[in-house]
Each structure stands twice: as C-alpha cells, then as structure tokens.
Amino acid sequence: MKIDPDSTVDLSAQIAKAIRDAIIAGDLIVDQRLPSEAELADHFDVSRPTVREALKRLAAQSLIRTQRGASGGAFVNRLRFEDAYAQQVTTSTLLLSMNAVSFDVACEARYALERACAPLSAQRRTPDQLATMRAEIHRQGQPGLTDEAFCASDVTFHRALVDGAGNKVLSYQLAGAVEAMQPLMNMITFTARSREAIVALHTDIADAVEAQDAPKIDATLVELEAYTRELAHSVVTARAQKAAEKEHKTA
Amino acid sequence: MKIDPDSTVDLSAQIAKAIRDAIIAGDLIVDQRLPSEAELADHFDVSRPTVREALKRLAAQSLIRTQRGASGGAFVNRLRFEDAYAQQVTTSTLLLSMNAVSFDVACEARYALERACAPLSAQRRTPDQLATMRAEIHRQGQPGLTDEAFCASDVTFHRALVDGAGNKVLSYQLAGAVEAMQPLMNMITFTARSREAIVALHTDIADAVEAQDAPKIDATLVELEAYTRELAHSVVTARAQKAAEKEHKTA
DNA sequence: GCCAGATTAAATGTCAGACATTAAAATGTA
C-alpha cells in the first residue's frame, strides 16, 4: 500500500483509496483490524489527522467501523444489506432530485424493475408478505389519510411485492429504486377518486400474487404505471396553468 | 443545523449528518458554497479538524467537492450518474463478496433485471448500440482470448443491451448489478465449447434486438441464465471433487 | 486459588495553533 506525496490529490484521499483497494482485493478481510492511526501515519509518512480523514472517508462508505479503547481500532466492516440499502436510497434520491430526471423516466425505470421480479414473487411469496400487501391496501382505503401517509403505505406495499421474490440482491436493488421515487410521488395530490383507482389496482395485484398468476401481475403493473404517469401529468399541467395565470396577472 | 455535544456519537459524524440532511432536504442547493471550515467550526462549536473529518465523510459520498484558494471552499456537488455508478459498483461488489451471496441468487437477480429492460431495448436500441453488441460478439469468438477478457467483453455486450433501453436510471441500476457480478463470473473457466454456446446465444439476442422482437430477447436471456448457472455449477462440482480427492490423499 | 475492584495502558476523539499551498481577486504599471 503506497501513496504518492507529490500528487496533487489530497493525501487523505490517496490513503483512503489505497486501503479501499486492499479491502476490495481481499488483502484485508472482514473483521480484520487495521493498524492503529499512529502506525498508519508512520507507514504512509503523514500526520495522524491526515490518516483520520482517510479513515472517516472509509467509514462514510461503511467499509470500516471504529472502536475506542484498548484493543480498539478500525476494523474492516462486513457490509450489511441494510447499510448498503440506506446509502443507495440516499444516492438515488439525490440523483433524481439533482439531475432533472423526469418523472416519466424514473417511473418507467421503477416499474420495469418491479415487473422483473413479478414472476419470482408469484412463485415464492410467503403468506406473511401477502398479509402485508392486504393490510396496506386496507390502510390506503381509509378516509382522512394524508397524501404522505398514502405514499408511505404505497412504498410498503410495493416493497412487500419485491421482497416476495425472495432474492436479497433484487430486494436491495429494487427497494432502493422504489423508495428513491417517493419524493417525486409526494408531489402528487391523490384525490379520493384516484386513490380508489389505485386501491383497485393494488387489489388486483395482490389477488394475482396470491393466485400465483405472473402475467396478470405484469399486466396490472403496466396499468398502474400508465395511471401513475397520467396523474403526474395532470399535476404538472395544473401547475403550469397556475403559473401562466399568475404571469398573466403580473403582466 | 444543530448537533448534540453530549451524544456518544462522534461529533464529526453528527456534523456530517446535519449537513447531509440539509442537502437532501434542499436547504443547500447544488453548487451552493458551504461556510468555510473555520465558520463551520465556529457554528458547531468544535475545532477545525473535527469539521474537516465531517467534510471528508461527505466528500466520500460525492455530496460535496472542495476547492482550494481564495473563494474556494466546499460546494454542494451535482451528483453525476458516473459517480453514483462507481460507488454502486464498489458497494455491490463488496456486498456479494462479503455476504456469501450465492452465485445462483446473484445470477437470478442479474438476469431478472436485464430482462426488465429487454422490451424497452427492443423498441429503442440505436444502430450504435447494435454495432457494439455485434463487435463484442465478434471479439468473443476470437481464439486465444483470456477468460478475463472474455468476461469483460461479456459485460460490455450486456451493458449495450441495457443502455439500449434509453433510460439513464435503468442503466445506472443495471450496469451496477452486471458489473458487480464480474468477480463471480471470473471464477468460471470458459472452455472453447462453452464460449461457442454463449456466442450463439449472444447472436440470438443481438438478432432479436435488431428485429425488435422483445419476447425472443426474453426467452434467450432465460436460456443464457440457465446455461450460465449450469457452467457455474460444474465449476463448483469440479472444485469440490478436487478438494475431496486431496482430502482422501491426506487421510 | 479465585473473584471483585482498582489500576494501567492503548487506542480513538478532540482541541489549539501554526505553517504550506493554492488560486482568485485586487492592485499596480506600461
């Protein structure tokens, strides 16, 4: 593990990269203790604060964890699905909000991914997951539910569908995509009528999952996607109209 | 933005979280300059090194970038797809290697995701993407290609297929999944016969993409998945057998 | 001999102040 002190790149970034590469290459294995900060500083011929900045970078990626006290130190972290998942949601959310990813593109991606796990869910869904879907459908039908709560319930419903595939890797990828879209979904106002329509589609999906009817799940997801996009467009149109009116008044 | 100095959590972690939350909430917008390190230290009532550790954490997540010199400082970063993509590959790769995710599970996830974009690719693939697929198929047929080069070409081929969907979000999600599987794929030895079979399947896929025949793409991907798993199993079986023989000799 | 409590030691967490380096902005000059 070596760094180039003459590079224009931050020393702490270089050190972080060196250690990260060692972890990825398997030279440092899970739960192995890294040398102490003082030893690392010695090894790389830098000061302790610089080493610490490097370690914090790695900690931010959940690659290491640190323990204080005697026999403490930095340890290679076993990356857990939950950690990776939380990071992915953050990243995806920011990507969508910062890159002017249109609602249509995000929506298309989300439903494409979701449909990918439909056949597997049809095969493997557990009674537990089915129960979750039914419970969320029931919640979505209750009057007085805020738009935000409705969205949250929607996420839970779709996550249950995705988890039904019984594949951790898929759940990790898809749940991130679904959740990242929530801020966009939260912009939509769900009228009583649109909620009713969505609940009906959700019910169809749950029924199809229970009946292990993969093509039906797929078809209903297509319908749901179309309806979601329609709703989003009406919101956008309404806003544009409002803005135009305001503009007209000012002028 | 406030922190709790009495918490057992690292101050730098708290500060990082406070700033990250502000970014996610939109209180800090893209390209906006954060206060200088000295000002932040003052605001949070901590020392500069502590602030710096917090900023390095955020930099590791590509949430901010820093510039030296007068009118330099830390700026909220516009998260680019490439950055997010690189991070996702790292994370996914480690997840697979550290969590004893079986080849089957990873493979199933990958092909499920890939099939999700097949219909879109059939519709939208550009001549450019088709050309890439053909070129990679040709390369895969050349004798003397190392297993690693074969795998790399395989990744490029599948990426072209995924990119054909013309959806950045999908590309981001899928390319990460495909690439993360490469270390697992690299364990497979591709015999001349198995390469031939894979090239044939790839050709079928390229033909179907060109003909915009979505169901055919789907079906071929299913075949390819089955074949890949078969290959992987034979490798695992061969290894187990070898290990058993060795064990037998020792005993 | 063994256990509970006190002590020690080794590590990370934090601070203060200094200097080095960078790069934009301000200034001076032809």
Added chain:
DNA sequence: TACATTTTAATGTCTGACATTTAATCTGGC
C-alpha cells in the same frame, strides 16, 4: 486596456497535547 505582481482567503498538512473509552492487568481480601 492588457499584463504582471501582490494580496488574501481558503483548504491542506503538521505538531503536540489532552480527554475519553475500554480491555487487560494487577492487587488485595476471602
């Protein structure tokens, strides 16, 4: 005005110290 120089404000790095945490060790009493 155009160009070279100086200033300045920021990050990058270093040194050394102290605070805090925690496991291991030592110690005294039973």
